[in-house]
Amino acid sequence: MATGGVNLSKEFFELLKAIGESKSKQEEDRIISKEVQCLKKKLEPTPQGHKNPLQSKKKAKEYLVRLLYVEMLGHDASFGYIKAVEMAASASLYHKRTGYLVCGACLSPDHEFRFMLVNQMQRDMQSANVLEICGGLLAATSLITPDMAPAIVGEVTKLITHDSETVRKKAIITLHRLFQLAPDVVTFDDLYEKVRKILCDRDPSVMGCCLNVIEDLCIRDPVKFKELIPSLVSILKQIAEHRLPTEFDYHKVPAPWMQIRLVRILSMVGQGDATASSGMYEILNETMKQADVGINAGYAIVYECVKCITKIYPNAKLLDAAGEAIARFIDSRSHNLKYLGVTGLAMIVETHPQYAAQHQMSVMDCLEDRDETLQRKTLDLLYRMTNPVNVEFITDKLLLFLSGTTDVFLKKQLTTRVCSVAERYAPSNSWYIKTITQLFEVSGDHKIS
Amino acid sequence: FNFFVLMSRQGKIRLSEFFQSYTESEKRRITKDIAADILPRAPKMCNIIEKGPYKFVYRRYASLYFVVGVPLGMNELIVLEQIHLFVEALDGYFNSVCELDLVFSLHKSLLILFEMFIGGMLCESNKREVLKAIVEAEEMVE
Numbered sequence: 001m002a003t004g005g006v007n008l009s010k011e012f013f014e015l016l017k018a019i020g021e022s023k024s025k026q027e028e029d030r031i032i033s034k035e036v037q038c039l040k041k042k043l044e045p046t047p048q049g050h051k052n053p054l055q056s057k058k059k060a061k062e063y064l065v066r067l068l069y070v071e072m073l074g075h076d077a078s079f080g081y082i083k084a085v086e087m088a089a090s091a092s093l094y095h096k097r098t099g100y101l102v103c104g105a106c107l108s109p110d111h112e113f114r115f116m117l118v119n120q121m122q123r124d125m126q127s128a129n130v131l132e133i134c135g136g137l138l139a140a141t142s143l144i145t146p147d148m149a150p151a152i153v154g155e156v157t158k159l160i161t162h163d164s165e166t167v168r169k170k171a172i173i174t175l176h177r178l179f180q181l182a183p184d185v186v187t188f189d190d191l192y193e194k195v196r197k198i199l200c201d202r203d204p205s206v207m208g209c210c211l212n213v214i215e216d217l218c219i220r221d222p223v224k225f226k227e228l229i230p231s232l233v234s235i236l237k238q239i240a241e242h243r244l245p246t247e248f249d250y251h252k253v254p255a256p257w258m259q260i261r262l263v264r265i266l267s268m269v270g271q272g273d274a275t276a277s278s279g280m281y282e283i284l285n286e287t288m289k290q291a292d293v294g295i296n297a298g299y300a301i302v303y304e305c306v307k308c309i310t311k312i313y314p315n316a317k318l319l320d321a322a323g324e325a326i327a328r329f330i331d332s333r334s335h336n337l338k339y340l341g342v343t344g345l346a347m348i349v350e351t352h353p354q355y356a357a358q359h360q361m362s363v364m365d366c367l368e369d370r371d372e373t374l375q376r377k378t379l380d381l382l383y384r385m386t387n388p389v390n391v392e393f394i395t396d397k398l399l400l401f402l403s404g405t406t407d408v409f410l411k412k413q414l415t416t417r418v419c420s421v422a423e424r425y426a427p428s429n430s431w432y433i434k435t436i437t438q439l440f441e442v443s444g445d446h447k448i449s
Numbered sequence: 450f451n452f453f454v455l456m457s458r459q460g461k462i463r464l465s466e467f468f469q470s471y472t473e474s475e476k477r478r479i480t481k482d483i484a485a486d487i488l489p490r491a492p493k494m495c496n497i498i499e500k501g502p503y504k505f506v507y508r509r510y511a512s513l514y515f516v517v518g519v520p521l522g523m524n525e526l527i528v529l530e531q532i533h534l535f536v537e538a539l540d541g542y543f544n545s546v547c548e549l550d551l552v553f554s555l556h557k558s559l560l561i562l563f564e565m566f567i568g569g570m571l572c573e574s575n576k577r578e579v580l581k582a583i584v585e586a587e588e589m590v591e
Contacts, residue, residue, distance in 0.1 A: 016552055020461070065556045072465055072555070093586050098556055105466075105559070131586055141568050166582065173567045205575065212570040247575060250530070257574050260527050300526035307524075335495040340526060373495040409501045 011038075012062060016069075032075050039063055039070070040079050060087065061095055064102045071106050081106060085113050088139070089120050096124075097135050104142035114143055118151050125155040130164045137170040141177045149182035160194055165203040172198055172206070176213040191217065192224060199231055204244055204255075207235070211261040215268075222268045226276050229269060233283045236262040240283075240290045256297040259287060263304045270312030277313035284308060284318060288325065296336075299329070303340045310347040322348060323355045330362045335371055342366055342374070346381040356385045367397065375401070376410065383417050391425035395435055403442045415443045450528075450569035451503055451518040452479065453562065455551065458512045460484045463551050464558055468569030483516050497525045508532045513548050531571050538565060538576050542583065557583070 015035055022028040042063055064087060067080040084106065087099025100117075107113055117139065124136030137159065140152060156178065159171035175194065179186040195217065198210040218225050238244065239255050239262075248255040263284070270277035284305050291301035306322040309315070326348065329341030342363070349356045356363075366378040379401055382394045395418060402414040418439050426432035452471070455464040467476060486498050487507050498505040499521075506528045507516040515532045519525070536546070538561055543550040551558050564579045565571060573579050 013553075020552070068559075069555060072462065097560060097586055101556055101559055101563070131582065134582065135586075138563055138567065142563075166578070169572055170567060173570065173572055177568050205573070205578075208574070209572045212572065247577070250534070250574065255574070256527065256530065257571055260524055264524075296526055297530050300524055300530060303526060304524050335493060336497065336526065336529070339495045339497055370491075371494040373497055373499065376499065 267308035
């Protein structure tokens with residue numbers, strides 16, 4: 001297994017050391033300018049026949065990496081871009097990949113050099129070598145622009161049915177990228193058809209990859225995917241019951257990434273639709289139970305299920321289960337779980353306020369916590385829990401935070417919220433006037449949208 | 450994902466990748482926000498910071514902060530696990546990775562990142578496959 005650091009020249013090492021030890025931005029800038037000068041000289045076209053071609057390729061690769069470094073630290077190294085393009089055309093796979101990498105990282109979307117790479121990518125995608133094809137596909141995802149799309153869409157589409165599953169995986173993602181950039185070249189329906197077939201791909205990891213695409217498409221048009229509910233439910237069932245090969249297990253949880261994507265897709269498709277949702281209740285219950293193994297990946301799945309349950313057509317048993325899971329999250333000692341618990345409760349409470357009452361104490365604790373993220377999230381929850389009984393208490397808290405924060409985004413949000421609850425639930429006119437006056441005092445210069 | 454940034458405790462950027470198109474000034478603002486909001490956080494606190502239209506989800510490994518910018522609807526806990534998956538892959542490649550490894554082999558870390566996350570989405574969750582692809586490519590250098 002190759003380890004880093006072995007192939008580096010002393011120069012590079014010195015450079016990195018110097019940047020690491022630099023004590024100020026100016027010093028860092030100075031070091032980098034010197035490096036830029038040095039790179040400029042080295043990357044000038046070399047005179048014919050002076051260097052051993054192999055030697056200069058290795059050096060050239062190192063110079064490109066240094067270029068990448070320079071750009072990452074915010075400086076311009078555009079003189080070197082042409083070298084990166086040349087490298088992408090190299091026969092050696094590793095150099096080719098590095099060339100593509102630097103191009104992808106440094107060339108802006110309207111840079112003319114991107115066009116030079118189209119032919120190269122096409123050739124790579126037609127190669128017999130799987131790694132070269134993958135290189136071309138990966139490069140395509142970061143380098144393609146809408147006008148380049150028609151040139152490679154044919155090749156990419158062919159690769160979706162390639163023998164190698166690595167190629168198939170990357171091909172579907174690349175196709176999705178093309179769709180995002182150029183929906184006239186790759187239409188929604190095109191992509192939908194392809195994705196349906198891949199859902200039944202013989203390799204589960206290819207199927208898992210295409211779930212990413214389905215999720216994105218589902219956001220744009222959930223109705224179309226309702227016919228896929230039975231397949232999705234059956235896939236989720238298989239995964240949750242540990243019927244995938246063990247290599248898909250992440251710390252004993254089977255394919256958590258896929259489970260979560262599936263649950264999210266189901267939540268989008270089941271929203272507001274009783275028939276669609278009824279097909280999901282059983283599997284959601286089962287998934288939640290199976291995922292409860294005490295580690296983060298499992299909790300993530302439970303949380304996603306809770307979110308789903310609050311979005312789709314309501315089912316009392318599931319809501320109870322969700323409420324229970326939330327209770328455990330809020331009472332846990334981990335701040336992350338508390339955060340998720342509060343967020344989840346906020347979602348349930350909107351449509352089912354009865355669940356809020358039993359958690360009042362824990363919620364209050366969260367509000368007093370030093371962790372600002374948690375406080376803000378709890379404020380959000382309180383806002384959603386407002387009713388005529390607790391409006392005065394909650395408004396007080398909202399105003400308290402409003403006066404204590406300097407974050408513009410939060411100020412605007414709180415201002416709008418105080419206004420809206422005051423209007424809706426004001427117990428008396430005098431209270432309303434008092435509250436609005438306080439509001440003006442605290443945030444008078446903010447427009448209320 | 451919207452972006453992925455690795456920052457050291459002193460605020461130096463070790464790796465940064467923006468999966469959507471951001472302008473230079475937006476990128477700089479994000480970097481500044483990360484340094485201002487995340488570096489001073491206490492260890493027990495939430496690993497999530499809400500920042501208007503996106504969220505920071507971060508995890509600290511030794512002296513390095515792995516920060517991911519995600520859209521609001523995303524499941525934060527699974528993002529934390531995805532970060533961990535990436536770290537496990539780096540660990541497998543560098544044999545017990547440390548910050549210096551990432552500094553000296555930026556391009557290799559980026560190659561691993563792109564092999565796992567294409568267009569900002571997790572595509573290859575199998576560590577073995579990721580490392581196999583990278584190592585095979587390296588062995589093809591003449």
